[in-house]
Amino acid sequence: MxxxxxxxxxxxxxxxxxxxxxxxxxxxxxxxxxxxxxxxxxxxxxxxxxxxxxxxxxxxxxxxxxxxxxxxxxxxxxxxxxxxxxxxxxxxxxxxxxxxxxxxxxxxxxxxxxxxxxxxxxxxxxxxxxxxxxxxxxxxxxxxxxxPLRELLPFGEPTTDLPYEDGMIRVSAVSVGNPYLFLSGHDLGVGTPEELFAAGEPLFRTMTAIRRSAAHQYGYPVEGAFPKVAAVLPDGEDGLAVRAVSVPSWHPTIALTGAVCLGAARRIRGTIPFQLAGGETGRTAPLRIRTAGGCTTSAAAVTGHDRDSELAWVSVPEKAxxxxxxxxxxxxxxxxxxxxxxxxxx
Known part of the structure; x- marks a missing residue:
């Protein structure tokens, strides 16, 4: 063949x-x-x-x-x-x-x-x-x-306290393109984007353990690839620094579905990406996503207001x-x- x-x-x-x-x-x-x-x-x-x-x-x-x-x-x-x-x-x-x-x-x-x-x-x-x-x-x-934006939250809330083998951590579970868990780098003990990009095996193991716990919550195989997991930190106006886990190691940038999901999550009030990207300030602007391997943007089109808001589409440009x-x-x-x-x- x-x-x-x-x-x-x-x-x-x-x-x-x-x-x-x-x-x-x-x-x-x-x-x-x-x-x-x-x-x-x-x-x-x-x-x-x-x-x-x-x-x-x-x-x-x-x-x-x-x-x-x-x-x-x-x-x-x-x-x-x-x-x-x-x-x-x-x-x-x-x-x-x-x-x-x-x-x-x-x-x-x-x-x-x-x-x-x-x-x-x-x-x-x-x-x-x-x-x-x-x-x-x-x-x-x-x-x-x-x-409706509320239907993009598999756990029903913008943030959830998720138990895993080392304790409890706050996560935002959002499903657009693929199911994702977004974590605050601050909650993982990481203070800056540079520290996030340089982090090694200990952080990878922690994020993998969190992903496995969430897979159990979803009813997915814990040794599978889903849900995905990514840590985020503020990175200037309308920007987030992101480090994501892939199979079987760190993602060199961010998955296209990850950029899509992150762009949508930033528009959902109360999620970790919403909070770290500045909350209501600049909420409608395209999200700038920086990774160790480069930058991309994600633009989400949301209609309606507050509890009636709905996601119409998300676009990510310049994918070669x-x-x-x-x-x-x-x-x-x-x-x-x-x-x-x-x-x-x-």
Whole structure:
């Protein structure tokens, strides 16, 4: 089977993009197939690829692509998490789909509508620039209809005291794009953005323990990838410094879904991002997000007032993706759905 690899700049891993119709749909059978595929990657020097996207041309009249995300959880044996999404992998899938001819050739202004099957998110990927093998997008995460802000709080409140193995900590649980836990760096004993970016294994272990506790609260596998967790600190006007945990280490920047969720959380009165980004002051301005690996912005459109406020969309600009190449993974062949393979032989 031909597979395609693309890398979204700032992501901890490139994405392996596969044709969904050629592989099993059930998690059990798909896990067997992907285990063989991941073993092939490891044997060919590509073990760092831990994100997989299964894509197909959408049968829904409002969308161009259907997308299913799979997070590889390294270990022996390797495991897979099917629960969440990855915005960087969505963009990588658009780049690959265009190269396969499933979409019109990408050009500035072109918009691709993606239906995320894991989370039922609707993402519009708008091309800003195309240069050789690199495409830059603005990603728009849409809610139709708009969603009340209070429904974005899985624990029902802007902040919650969450027990974990070392005691209790205040968290803001917000779910937009992916479920996230936002922690104040001050509550973790970190005073400045520079200290946050330089923090090592002790802080990583603490944040991982907090994430595991929250996973138990969500009813998710504690060894999985979701919910995500990030620590935040004030960083100037309309700005936050952020350090996030990924799989299996620190995220080099912040996930695209993390930027989306953080932009939304900043608009929800009482959350930790709302408080640390200045509260009501400048609440409607785009949020500037600084990480150790660079900066991005997140703009959330909220309608209504106070308790009736609703989230309409969140946009994150300047997300660049580079096409890496094509590989032929023969270990997928025993799992290929033969009746469909003729439709997608590229």
């Amino acid at each position: 031909l597979a395609h690899i693309a890398h979204a700049h700032g992501s901890p891993s490139s994405t392996l993009v596969l044709p969904a119709e050629q592989l099993p749909s059930s998690e059990e059978a798909l896990s067997r197939a992907l285990s063989d595929g991941v073993a092939w990657l490891a044997g060919h020097g590509l073990s760092a690829v831990t994100k997989i996207a299964l894509v197909s041309a959408s049968e829904h009249p409002l969308f161009d692509l259907d997308y299913r995300f799979v997070q590889v959880i390294p270990g022996d044996p390797v495991r897979f998490d099917f629960r969440g999404s990855c915005g960087h992998s969505v963009l990588s899938s658009v780049v690959v789909a265009a190269r396969l001819g499933w979409l019109p050739r990408l050009a500035p202004g072109h918009r691709t509508r993606v239906r995320v099957l894991n989370t039922d998110d609707h993402v519009v990927c708008e091309v800003d620039e195309c240069v050789r093998d690199r495409t830059t997008f603005t990603a728009h995460f849409l809610n139709h209809p708009a969603v 993706v580079s096409f890496t190449g094509t590989v032929s993974i023969d270990s997928f062949e025993p799992h290929v759905q033969k009746e469909d393979s003729c439709l997608l032989s590229i």
